[in-house]
Amino acid sequence: MKLETGYVYHIKNEFFEFAQDNKLMKNHEGNATRPNYLCIKKDDSNLLWFIPMSSKVDKYNKIMQQKIKKNGVCDTIIIGKYRNRETAFLIQNMFPVTEKYIDHIDTVKGKIQSVAKSTQAKIINSINNVFRLKERGINLIFPDVDKISEKLLDELKKENENQIDEVNLVTRYDIVCSSMVFSSSDIDNIKQGCSITEENSSNFLYLRQFDDYETVVNEFNKLQGFVSKEKGLFTSYYEVTEYFLEENIFDTDGTLQYSNGIIDISPLDDSILKDEISKDNHQDKEIKNPTDNM
Secondary structure (H helix, E strand, C coil): CCCCCCEEEEECHHHHHHHCCCCCCCCEECCEECEEEEEEECCCCCCEEEEEEECCHHHHHHHHHHHHHHHCCCCCEEEEEECCEEEEEEHHHCEEECHHHEEEECEECCEECECCHHHHHHHHHHHHHHHHHHHCCCCCCCCCHHHHHHHHHHHHHHHHHHHHHHHCEEEEEEEEEEEEEEEHHHHHHCCCCCCCCHHHHHHEEEEEEECCHHHHHHHHCCCCEEEEEEECCCCEEEEEEEEEEEEEEEECCCCEEEEEEEEEECCEECHHHHHHHHHHHHHHHHHHCHHHHC
């Protein structure tokens, strides 16, 4: 979005939730979000300054005239032209924002309108006067713009740090082998992923690491988990061997920053279990019907 002095924009509700300043004007006038005039962007800052606008011209004109009568001048309210109508520009309610909180530019039947040039000149002159007074310790702005500015700049700093961190991060993929032994009584618990548990992590073996996702997927798809049977003195045991793919994020020094966890598990060939279950069912049938063999 192109941002220019002299045009009118609408601010997202999220900004007012973020700022938490009860001196900010409500973001709605009538059934629409309140238009705000983009007035100035200081050269040494990423903050944009906006002035709330109001259609209640009579109300603010009375306040302005009272201030002129009392002080001889009023820099906090300007009555000017927008959309060929008189509009109140409330410098006393001005506030800073960053671009992320700007929702859209104000339009009339799809056409962008600018504030009248003569009004722009008055606004800029009054803003400069208000800022000069503020530097001398005389504050005419209702919201706590110093606190809001500080919060916005802190947010920008954190966002920039996160962007730098993201640029310097490297995604790598690990093929990991997992094995786990089950007794014959636990045969029903043997299924895909049964060996890949936090409790069994001591039996994880990291086989190979890849930088390229397509390459690791091609290699991983060649793998298949399997079940092997081991006979003990009194019973049989089943060892499950599986493979899984893990996505990990490292910095440029090779230090693990965080893990996105398991992103794929190899299929499990459990045909040996089906054979065992079939034998057990056959033996059970013979026990229940011993006369069939007589």
